[in-house]
C-alpha cells in the first residue's frame with residue numbers, strides 16, 4: 050500500500066469549450082474520448098496531458114461493461130493504455146489531479162492478480178481481452194482521455 054506521489058501539474062490549457070474539444074474526439078454516450086497513441090512517461094504525465102486538451106479532461110473513467118467495450122474498440126487490439134484508476138491509501142479509485150473523483154468502483158474488470166504487487170498502483174486496460182491490470186505508475190504508456198459533455 051503506497052500513497053500516490055503528488056505532482057505539480059502545469060496548466061497550459063487553452064480556452065476551448067467542451068464542444069470544440071469534442072468535435073475532434075470520439076463521442077460516446079455523454080462523453081467524448083481521445084486515444085493518445087504516443088506514450089506518456091508516467092500515469093501522472095498522462096493525466097497532465099489530458100488536462101492540456103481541456104481543464105476538465107481526465108484519464109478515462111470506465112463505469113460500465115459497455116463503456117469498457119467502447120474504449121477497447123476505440124484503442125484497438127494489442128494495446129495497454131492507462132485508464133484513470135489508481136490506488137490511493139489502499140483503495141482503488143477513479144482519480145485525477147491527485148483527487149479521488151469516484152471512490153466507488155461500481156464496475157470493474159480486473160484480472161485476478163491485479164492487487165498482488167504493492168508497487169503497482171496505476172491501472173491500464175488490456176485491449177485484447179478488456180481486462181484491467183495494475184502497473185508501476187512511472188511506466189511509459191499510451192492512454193485514453195475522457196471529457197464529459
Ligand SMILES: [Ca+2]
Pocket residue numbers: 080109110111112116195
Ligand atoms: Ca466515463
Ligand SMILES: [Ca+2]
Pocket residue numbers: 050051136164166167168169170
Ligand atoms: Ca498496489
